[in-house]
Every structure is written in C-alpha cells, then in structure tokens.
Amino acid sequence: MTNKETEIWIIKASGKRELFAKEKLERSLSKAGASKNVVEKIVSKTIAELEDGMTTEQIYAQAFKELRRTKSAVASRYSLRKAVMAMGPSGFPFEQLLGAIFKSKGYKVEVGGILQGACIDHEVDVIAEKGEQHIFVEAKFHNQLGIKTDLKVALYVQARFQDIKKAHEIRAEKEGRKPHFHEGWLVTNTKLTSKAKEYSECRGQVIIGWDYPKHGNLEEMIIESGLHPLTCLTTISDKQKRGLLEQDVVLCRDLKNNLHILKTLGVVDDKIKEVEEEIDSICKQHTRDSSR
C-alpha cells in the first residue's frame, strides 16, 4: 500500500500534478465526523482503487460516498435493533417475528404452544417443523440495551429441551419407530455472555443473539427474510405501533397487507399512503444496506 501511494500521481483542481497525500484525506474524513476506525477503512479502500491520473475531486468524492454509505448502514442497523426492542414490553410480538422467519424458510410453525415433557408440560415459544426436523425455540426478548442473556438461560433452555426430547423418545419407542430429529434453539435480541455461548455450543444447542454468531445472527435473519417489524416505521406514532402490536399486527409486511386497519387507529388516507411508501422504502433499505 505504501509503495502504491508514493507512486500515485493525481491531478489537483488547478490542473497541477502532485503525489497523493494520504494524511490530507484522513484529515478531511475525520473532520466530517468519521471515527478513527472508519477513516482507516475508507482510506485503505480508496488507496486500493487509486489510479494514475485521477483527479483530487474524483478521489474525494469516492471516499465521501463510502463514508455516507457506512454511516447510513450503521444508522439503519442501529435503528433496526431499536425497532426490535420497541416490540415490547411483552415478548409475544418477538415470538411472532421469529415464527414468521421460520415460516418464510418453509417450516410449519406454532407460536406459543404447549409440549409434553417427560416430567412436565412446557410452554414453547416457537415450534418449527419441516420433515423430520423439529425445532423448539425459546425466544428471550428484552426491551432494554445492555442486558445479556447468560449461562442460566442457556442451561434452562437445555433442561427444558431435554425433558421434551425425552418424552418424544419414549413415545417413539412405544410406537416402535425412530424418534424425529430434535433441536433446541435459544434466540434473543440481546447480547450473549461468553459462558452462555460456550455451554450451548458444547451441548449442541443453537444459540442466536443480535449479532451472534457472525453469520445467521438475528439481525441477518430479519434482513434476509425481509420481515422487518413495523416498529421500524417513522410515519406512525408509538401509540399507533402499540395499537397494532396489540392486534397481532407485528411486521411491516402484515401492515402492508392490512393497511385499512390504520383507519381504526384514526390514521387518514393521505397518511396511510405515506405509511405504505415508507414500508416499501425503509424496510427495503435495510435489506439493501445489509447486503453490502
């Protein structure tokens, strides 16, 4: 990189040629509010794409375009996380979101079912079935930042799963057939403690947090499915959002298919059009930003 940058001659606004000066670009980006980390990344990227004879204007335009993209991706990622937290205080809309995600992947889904365990009946937040695969999901929702899902949660999810699995195995044995393939999942919108991750992985328990694991985390699951919670909308009020959640309308998609419900919440026709436009744009926006 250092070699390349010393070799690159660029053209100033005055038309004069000069060697590219990394420090000047760094200073500009930093002044525009980019963090040290972001400055570093953008400068690296810009240098990698430098070509002999480019103008200063072109180089700076490219770097600042990159800065805008980064900022908007960070902002939209942050706003999606806030939107998920705004689905509370009850955990039920979050369970419905997870149910919808599984449904979009071709699973038969039951949200909030009761399953018999070997010792006791269990409420299972999401039961997802596809062929011989049965997934039992414990959904752990929090409407505050800074809370971590810890080892105790990972442990009780595992014990619950074992009790359910045992009951299935007993039944399969009675009926003289092979038991289905069962998986216990823990999905949360919070961060996870390292012990919760370590234990779950050792036990073969799927554990998913907001940004864990690196691939297949909750953020990705939402963005890939395009199933954004309606709490990400800015064209309706918090009160209206709560009103919709109470009527089990949880996702942008649900609202789009059911826009007339807004009338019952006192939203006028013109405003409803705005909401529809936002659903089409903002929710898609998330998808676009994240695919980068």
Add this chain to the structure above:
Amino acid sequence: MTNKETEIWIIKASGKRELFAKEKLERSLSKAGASKNVVEKIVSKTIAELEDGMTTEQIYAQAFKELRRTKSAVASRYSLRKAVMAMGPSGFPFEQLLGAIFKSKGYKVEVGGILQGACIDHEVDVIAEKGEQHIFVEAKFHNQLGIKTDLKVALYVQARFQDIKKAHEIRAEKEGRKPHFHEGWLVTNTKLTSKAKEYSECRGQVIIGWDYPKHGNLEEMIIESGLHPLTCLTTISDKQKRGLLEQDVVLCRDLKNNLHILKTLGVVDDKIKEVEEEIDSICKQHTRDSSR
C-alpha cells in the same frame, strides 16, 4: 364434643355451678384478637381438656395461655422469615447460612466454589461432602416477599448439575473407579411454583423452599440446627447488622463467639451484654416455639 360440653358443669367465680357455654369462650377469645380459625382450635382443645368441677377462671386461663403461645409462635415464625430476608441484598450471607447448616450435619462444606462441568466451569453456591455423598446446592435468595422460585430456576439447576455430574463420571471412568453419589439441590427462601416442585421431584432433584416440603423445609432446617441469622436480633441496628454481614459474621452463633467485634461498630459494653442476652434468649425462643 357437643355431648361432652353439654355434660360439663363448671364453677363460676360466684361459686355457683353452671353448664359450660362454648359461645362465651369464643366471644372472649375473639375480642382478644384471635382469628376465627385460631378461636376454633383453642376452643376445641379447651373442651377436650375440660373436667367436671373446673372453675371458669381455670378454663379461661388455660385458653388464654394457649392463645398467647399460638400468637408468639406465629410472630416468631414471621420474624425469622423476615430475618432471613434481611440477610440481603447480596445472596452470600444466605449461602453461608446454608453452608453452616450442612456443616452442623457433619458435612465438609465449601461455599462459593468452582466445579468443572463437562462443558464449562460452574460456580456452585454450596458444595457439601460426606463420605461418598456429594451435594451441589444452588442457593436462591430473595429479599422481598411475594417472589416465587419458578420452573426456569429448577431447570437451570438441573442442567448445571447434569454438566457437573457428567464431568465427574468421565473422570471416574478414566480413573477406573465408580463415580460418587451426586445430588443437586435447590434451596431458596422464597415460595416455589407448583411446576418447579413437580419437575424437580420427577427429576429426583431436591427442592427446598421456606415452607416446602412439609418436613425438612428451610424454616425447619434453621430452627433444628439452631443457626439463626443475626438479622433476627433487635438489640442492634440495621446498619450494625449490615456491618457485621459485610465482615462475614452472619449467624447469632458467630456473633456470640465474636462479641468484641461489636466494639469496632461503636457498641458500648452495656449494650454488648444486652446483645448477648438476646442471642441467648430470642434465638433459643425460635427453637422452643417451633418444637411445639
């Protein structure tokens, strides 16, 4: 009973004989503040012990003595429960109390140890060993009334226990010996939900609450061992109690063996004598009342 009471002649203060009138005694006890339930019990007991020729004075004295005993037992039971809750907010003094109870039963005890599980290391609140028996106790402490220890707690205690047990079994197998006999216990000062009880009993997990099971509950464990928390004392202030707990002085017995520590908390000699007297009386009081 009705027959007996119609047959019994008692002697009034005036020396006149009359038939015993149950209603009059009921009214008197009720006026003295006894609940309907308590009135009924005391009247039954009194009638059962009535003898021909007893004086009204004797009968009433006996009934009121019984009322005082009942009230004081209820009061002291309530105050012991409050004393245990006052051991908080941290759960550590409660763990030490449990440790002391196990020690008094001849166990080798470690409070707050780390044990290796098959997947992960676990903090175990109390580890109690006697011969081949290893007990791993999860102590669940709350400093508020009205909280129940629920199924999730029973589940995570079981999963933790299984992970620890598995590690022991693996080690025993490697060393070519039979594994020890392990037990997972959940001990709490709260009430328990019926699901927590049902699951634990089905899994063979010992579960102990304030008044569960009927025998061997936490209240009984404390009273039988005579290991009352120093928070049951009335001769020292809440601040002094906190000061003692912070220095790991937790039980009346610990304080009795270490009375000079009160000097460091600014308690004068005369007062220390009072504290000692209270330790000798109030804490014994609990034991006496409960043995009824």
